[in-house]
Amino acid sequence: MDLKPNLLTEYYFDNNILYTLSSKFYDSMDESMNHILNSYKGYKTYMTHTEGDNYYVVKFTNNDKLFYIIQLVE
Numbered sequence: 001m002d003l004k005p006n007l008l009t010e011y012y013f014d015n016n017i018l019y020t021l022s023s024k025f026y027d028s029m030d031e032s033m034n035h036i037l038n039s040y041k042g043y044k045t046y047m048t049h050t051e052g053d054n055y056y057v058v059k060f061t062n063n064d065k066l067f068y069i070i071q072l073v074e
Contacts, residue, residue: 005073008032013065025073032070033058040066 006029010021026032036045036058044061058068 004028006032007071007073008035009069009071011067011069013067029056029070032068036068 005025005027007023007025009023012019012021024035026035040060040063043063045058046061047056047058049056054074055069055071058070060066
């Protein structure tokens, strides 16, 4: 289990405008993922990460306008 605190931010992108829908701190990556999966039940997700970065991008396979960024807090 990853116990690093992180900031979970939800975004919505439409007509070339990026909206921030919510932000919340969580104690672990598991808590962040549980929030995402409970908020959008039935949606399939995938996560991208570039080595050396302190954030992960979580996107939905069936909705390309919504996404989350999980930023690890050092």
